[in-house]
Structure formats: structure tokens, C-alpha cells
Amino acid sequence: DIQMTQSPSSLSASVGDRVTITCQASQDISNYLNWYQQKPGKAPKLLIYDASNLETGVPSRFSGSGSGTDFTFTISSLQPEDIATYYCQQYDNLPTFGPGTKVDIK
Amino acid sequence: EVQLVESGGGLVQPGGSLRLSCAASGFTFSSYEMNWVRQAPGKGLEWVSYISSSGSTIYYADSVKGRFTISRDNAKNSLYLQMNSLRAEDTAVYYCARDGGVGAANWFDPWGQGTLVTVSS
Numbered sequence: 001d002i003q004m005t006q007s008p009s010s011l012s013a014s015v016g017d018r019v020t021i022t023c024q025a026s027q028d029i030s031n032y033l034n035w036y037q038q039k040p041g042k043a044p045k046l047l048i049y050d051a052s053n054l055e056t057g058v059p060s061r062f063s064g065s066g067s068g069t070d071f072t073f074t075i076s077s078l079q080p081e082d083i084a085t086y087y088c089q090q091y092d093n094l095p096t097f098g099p100g101t102k103v104d105i106k
Numbered sequence: 107e108v109q110l111v112e113s114g115g116g117l118v119q120p121g122g123s124l125r126l127s128c129a130a131s132g133f134t135f136s137s138y139e140m141n142w143v144r145q146a147p148g149k150g151l152e153w154v155s156y157i158s159s160s161g162s163t164i165y166y167a168d169s170v171k172g173r174f175t176i177s178r179d180n181a182k183n184s185l186y187l188q189m190n191s192l193r194a195e196d197t198a199v200y201y202c203a204r205d206g207g208v209g210a211a212n213w214f215d216p217w218g219q220g221t222l223v224t225v226s227s
Contacts, residue, residue, distance in 0.1 A: 044151065045215075045217070046213055094153065
């Protein structure tokens with residue numbers, strides 16, 4: 001299985017801050033990497049697919065980059081409604097998710 | 107509007123069985139690959155199983171292989187997960203999710219609201 005790690009596991013930032021989450025795969029997964037947002041008590045929502053493609057309807061403050069084993073997810077200007085846990089997920093092999101990054105407002 | 111609605115969750119004893127259903131609407135169900143993903147209470151996400159649009163190709167996570175069976179009925183716009191030999195560690199919210207790609211489990215969008223399965227004596 002391909003193992004996914006994320007850092008940090010949690011973060012606290014102010015409204016308007018730039019927030020960056022990293023995701024690392026245990027082997028080369030090309031660009032087969034997706035990002036999801038999960039708000040408390042809700043189902044996950046796809047934000048980014050294929051490392052850098054913004055899903056339709058997702059605000060442009062969200063972005064993703066990377067390839068191979070190292071990936072980055074960025075919120076350019078944190079908004080109160082972005083409070084959630086964010087997960088990366090690879091699909092180079094059978095899908096696996098990262099452990100998640102919980103984002104709070106400072 | 108694309109909608110996925112899961113049902114069939116509940117409390118079951120260890121070693122028991124349960125069948126989950128997912129009713130799809132708002133899209134041509136027979137054209138899409140589908141998945142089950144679960145989330146244990148307070149934990150992260152775990153992909154469980156994938157089925158191709160025709161049902162001819164199926165994959166399982168190692169943790170459920172041999173115990174769970176995914177299936178679909180395109181005439182009824184429905185996805186199923188038959189869960190046998192249930193264990194305490196299968197306790198989770200189970201989500202059905204449409205696959206966004208072609209040819210294997212890719213990305214999941216959208217997701218249903220989930221159904222809770224609790225395995226306990």
C-alpha cells in the first residue's frame with residue numbers, strides 16, 4: 001500500500017492568512033493526488049483533483065501543486081467558512097488517504 | 107441535482123451481517139463507477155471498495171476483502187455493500203461516492219450523507 005503523510009496535523013490561523021498543508025507519498029504517484037475538505041458532521045467534499053485541478057464551483061483561493069511524492073495545498077486567504085479537516089488522497093494504486101489536517105481560526 | 111442517499115446502517119453484533127444501499131439520482135447512474143468509503147468515529151477516511159459502471163471490475167481494501175461484497179443494480183440506480191463477518195473495527199460511517207475518473211478508483215465526487223454501522227455486543 002502507498003502510505004500518505006500530512007503536515008501539520010493541525011493548525012490555527014487568522015482570517016486572511018495564507019495557509020499551506022503538505023502531503024507526502026511513500027512512493028512516486030505522479031500527479032494522482034486529490035484534496036478534500038470535511039466540515040464537522042458532514043461528508044467530505046472534493047476540492048482539487050490531479051494535484052492541481054480545481055473542482056468546478058470551488059473558490060479560487062484554494063489551490064494545489066506538486067508531483068511525484070511531494071504535494072502542497074494552499075488557501076490563499078483563510079475565511080471563517082474554511083474551518084474544516086483537509087485530507088489528501090492518492091490513486092496511483094488502490095486509494096489511500098492522508099491522516100488529515102485540522103484547520104482552525106486563531 | 108446529483109444526489110446519493112445511503113441506508114441500511116445500524117447496530118449489529120460481532121460476526122453478524124448487514125447490507126448497505128445507496129440510492130442515486132440526478133445523473134446517469136449506469137455510466138459512472140462507484141465507491142464505498144468509511145470513517146471510524148473521530149478518525150480519518152478509508153477507501154473500502156470500487157465497482158465499475160457495468161459491475162465487471164471490482165476492487166476491495168485488504169481490510170474487508172473476503173468479507174464485504176460490492177454490487178450494483180443499474181436498473182434501480184442503486185449501489186450495495188454486503189458486509190459479513192463484521193468486526194468491532196468495522197464500526198464507521200459508510201459513504202457511497204461517485205467516481206470522478208475512468209478505469210479504477212480515482213477521485214470521489216459527490217459523496218452521500220453516510221450511514222452509521224456500529225458493531226458491538
